Amino acid sequence: MDVARSEVFEAGTPTACRSCQARHGVVCGALSNAQLKELNRHSLRRKVDAGSEIIAQGSESSFYSNITRGVIKLCKMMPDGRQQIVGLQFAPDFVGRPFVRESTLSAEAATDAEICVFPRNLLDRMIAETPELQRSLHDxxxxxxxxxxxxxxxxxxxxxxxxxASLLHLIATHAEPQTAISTAFDLPLxxxxxxxxxxxxxxxxxRQMTRLRKRGVILIENSRHIVVPDMDELQKISA
Amino acid sequence: MDVARSEVFEAGTPTACRSCQARHGVVCGALSNAQLKELNRHSLRRKVDAGSEIIAQGSESSFYSNITRGVIKLCKMMPDGRQQIVGLQFAPDFVGRPFVRESTLSAEAATDAEICVFPRNLLDRMIAETPELQRSLHDxxxxxxxxxxxxxxxxxxxxxxxxxASLLHLIATHAEPQTAISTAFDLPLxxxxxxxxxxxxxxxxxRQMTRLRKRGVILIENSRHIVVPDMDELQKISA
DNA sequence: CGCGGACTTGAGCCTGTTCAAAAGTCGTGG
DNA sequence: CCACGACTTTTGAACAGGCTCAAGTCCGCG
Structure with a gap:
C-alpha cells in the first residue's frame, strides 16, 4: 500500500519513510529520493521483541538494518559462555558490517525495538555508487x-x-533528551x-547502584526507572 | 633529490615511494600515480624515537601519517594519570582521525619508528575526490x-x-611472519x-609471564625477546 | 494469593593490587 | 674491562576490591 502510493510521486519521498526515525540517519540521509525509493521497495519493517537476536555471532548475514525504535546491544560470546557487550546502538543507527559477510558479534534487541531491514547486495551497490553514503557510513x-x-x-x-556511574551517564545522555540538570530515564538493560x-x-x-542511591546520586524506582538529580555529580563520579 | 627525479616521469611512481612499506597500504595503495606524486611532494619522512609523542590527546592535529617502520601505540589518559592503551598500529597502517580535528587519544611511538607525514587538508581533499580512498580508509x-x-x-x-597470553598471541601474529608452529619475536612494549x-x-x-615461562609455553630471553614453541598452545590459553 | 524471575543483601574467598625489596640490564666513564 | 648508577623487571608478603555461593526480598502476573 505504501509502496503503491510512493509509485505515484516518481521523485518523492516514500510515505513509509516520511515519519521514519531513520529518514535522516546515517544511511537514508545520504540517499537521493530515487535511491530511497528503491531501498524502500526492498525493505521490510520488522518488530523485534526484547531479547531476540537479529544477527548471530559467526553467522553470515545477507542483510543490514536501520534501527527505527529501541535499543540494540552488540555482544561477544566466548565458547565457555562468558559474554561481553561491546556496543549499544540507538535509533537511527545503522546495524551491519560492510565489506565482511561473517559477523564476529551478535546483535540483539535490548528493548522491544523496530528495525528496517534491507538486502546487503542492494546497499553494497549503493555504497559503491554513492560517495556521500560511503562517507556517512565511514563517519x-x-x-x-x-x-x-x-x-x-x-x-x-x-x-x-x-x-x-559511567554507564548511567552514557545511557542518560543517549536515551533521553535531558533537562538542564536533572534527568530521568528507563534503563534499556x-x-x-x-x-x-x-x-x-x-x-x-x-551493590554499586544501591551505594549511589544511598549517597543520593540517583533515585531508583522500579529498578528500571532511574532519576539523576545532578548530572554533573554523576559525571564527576565517573572520573 | 627524490622529488626532482620523480618530476621526470610525469606519470611514474615517486622514487621515495618505490621501496616504501606503505606504498600499497591503506592510503597510498588507493591513489593514482598523479595523486601519489602530489602527496609525496607534500610529505615528510620523519624518524621518531621510542616513547616520543606524535599526536597529543586533546590537541588539534593538522596532519596525518603512514607508519613505514615500527609500532605506534594509541593511548587514553585519565586526569589522575591512569592510562589505557586502546590500540596498536603497525606498518603500513594509516594514523589519524578523518573528519574530526581534535584527537581524543594520543599516538606515541612504542618502538623507534618511521612515519610519512602529510597535511590533513591535502588528504581530506583526496578523500573527497577518490571513492577508492574513502573506501580503503573506511575499511x-x-x-x-x-x-x-x-x-x-x-x-x-x-x-x-x-x-x-592474548597479547603475546596478538603481537606474535602481527609483528613477525611466524613459521609453521613456533615463533620468535621482540616485544614492542x-x-x-x-x-x-x-x-x-x-x-x-x-608474574603471569614467568608462570607461562615455567609452564614451558614461552621462553624469555632479555625480557624483550620471546620464543613461542607452540602457538596453538598459546592460543588455547588465551581462551 | 502464590508463583517465577529479577534484583538485593550477606559472608567468606580469591584474584589481582599495593608496597617493598632484590635482581637484572644497559649505558657511561674511569 | 669493570664499576657505578639509573632503570626495568622480578619476587615476596600483606591487603582489598570484586567474585562466588547462598539467602532473602521485591514485583509483575496468572
Missing part, C-alpha cells in the same frame, strides 16, 4: 570506534563504582546486561 | 573497530593469564605498557 564507523575506545578505558582502568557491559557481576552492579 | 576503520571490540572482550572478561594495554599492573604482568 559512523569512526564514531563507533571512538566509543569503543572510550569504553576500553572504562573496562581497563575504572573501578566498579566509576564503571556503573537488565542488571545482568549491565554487568556484561561493564565486565562485572550482577551482584557488584547491584 | 581500515572497520578493521580497527573489530579489533577494539575484540579487545573489549579481553579487558572485560578474561583473566590475567588469558590477557597476557615494556612491561608497563603491556600492563596499560591489559588493564593490569606491572607486577601481575611479570
Amino acid at each position: 559512523q564507523a569512526l564514531n563507533e570506534l571512538d566509543a569503543a575506545r572510550e569504553w576500553m578505558l572504562t573496562l581497563g582502568r575504572r573501578t566498579a563504582e566509576e564503571k556503573v 537488565s542488571r545482568a546486561e549491565i554487568a556484561d557491559f561493564l565486565g562485572l557481576t550482577i551482584e557488584t552492579v547491584s | 581500515q576503520a572497520l578493521n580497527e573497530l573489530d579489533a577494539a571490540r575484540e579487545w573489549m572482550l579481553t579487558l572485560g572478561r578474561r583473566t590475567a593469564e588469558e590477557k597476557v 615494556s612491561r608497563a605498557e603491556i600492563a596499560d594495554f591489559l588493564g593490569l599492573t606491572i607486577e601481575t604482568v611479570s
Whole structure:
C-alpha cells in the first residue's frame, strides 16, 4: 500500500519513510529520493521483541538494518559462555558490517525495538555508487570506534563504582533528551546486561547502584526507572 | 633529490615511494600515480624515537601519517594519570582521525619508528575526490573497530593469564611472519605498557609471564625477546 | 494469593593490587 | 674491562576490591 502510493510521486519521498526515525540517519540521509525509493521497495519493517537476536555471532548475514525504535546491544560470546557487550546502538543507527559477510558479534534487541531491514547486495551497490553514503557510513564507523575506545578505558582502568556511574551517564545522555540538570530515564538493560557491559557481576552492579542511591546520586524506582538529580555529580563520579 | 627525479616521469611512481612499506597500504595503495606524486611532494619522512609523542590527546592535529617502520601505540589518559592503551598500529597502517580535528587519544611511538607525514587538508581533499580512498580508509576503520571490540572482550572478561597470553598471541601474529608452529619475536612494549594495554599492573604482568615461562609455553630471553614453541598452545590459553 | 524471575543483601574467598625489596640490564666513564 | 648508577623487571608478603555461593526480598502476573 505504501509502496503503491510512493509509485505515484516518481521523485518523492516514500510515505513509509516520511515519519521514519531513520529518514535522516546515517544511511537514508545520504540517499537521493530515487535511491530511497528503491531501498524502500526492498525493505521490510520488522518488530523485534526484547531479547531476540537479529544477527548471530559467526553467522553470515545477507542483510543490514536501520534501527527505527529501541535499543540494540552488540555482544561477544566466548565458547565457555562468558559474554561481553561491546556496543549499544540507538535509533537511527545503522546495524551491519560492510565489506565482511561473517559477523564476529551478535546483535540483539535490548528493548522491544523496530528495525528496517534491507538486502546487503542492494546497499553494497549503493555504497559503491554513492560517495556521500560511503562517507556517512565511514563517519559512523569512526564514531563507533571512538566509543569503543572510550569504553576500553572504562573496562581497563575504572573501578566498579566509576564503571556503573559511567554507564548511567552514557545511557542518560543517549536515551533521553535531558533537562538542564536533572534527568530521568528507563534503563534499556537488565542488571545482568549491565554487568556484561561493564565486565562485572550482577551482584557488584547491584551493590554499586544501591551505594549511589544511598549517597543520593540517583533515585531508583522500579529498578528500571532511574532519576539523576545532578548530572554533573554523576559525571564527576565517573572520573 | 627524490622529488626532482620523480618530476621526470610525469606519470611514474615517486622514487621515495618505490621501496616504501606503505606504498600499497591503506592510503597510498588507493591513489593514482598523479595523486601519489602530489602527496609525496607534500610529505615528510620523519624518524621518531621510542616513547616520543606524535599526536597529543586533546590537541588539534593538522596532519596525518603512514607508519613505514615500527609500532605506534594509541593511548587514553585519565586526569589522575591512569592510562589505557586502546590500540596498536603497525606498518603500513594509516594514523589519524578523518573528519574530526581534535584527537581524543594520543599516538606515541612504542618502538623507534618511521612515519610519512602529510597535511590533513591535502588528504581530506583526496578523500573527497577518490571513492577508492574513502573506501580503503573506511575499511581500515572497520578493521580497527573489530579489533577494539575484540579487545573489549579481553579487558572485560578474561583473566590475567588469558590477557597476557592474548597479547603475546596478538603481537606474535602481527609483528613477525611466524613459521609453521613456533615463533620468535621482540616485544614492542615494556612491561608497563603491556600492563596499560591489559588493564593490569606491572607486577601481575611479570608474574603471569614467568608462570607461562615455567609452564614451558614461552621462553624469555632479555625480557624483550620471546620464543613461542607452540602457538596453538598459546592460543588455547588465551581462551 | 502464590508463583517465577529479577534484583538485593550477606559472608567468606580469591584474584589481582599495593608496597617493598632484590635482581637484572644497559649505558657511561674511569 | 669493570664499576657505578639509573632503570626495568622480578619476587615476596600483606591487603582489598570484586567474585562466588547462598539467602532473602521485591514485583509483575496468572
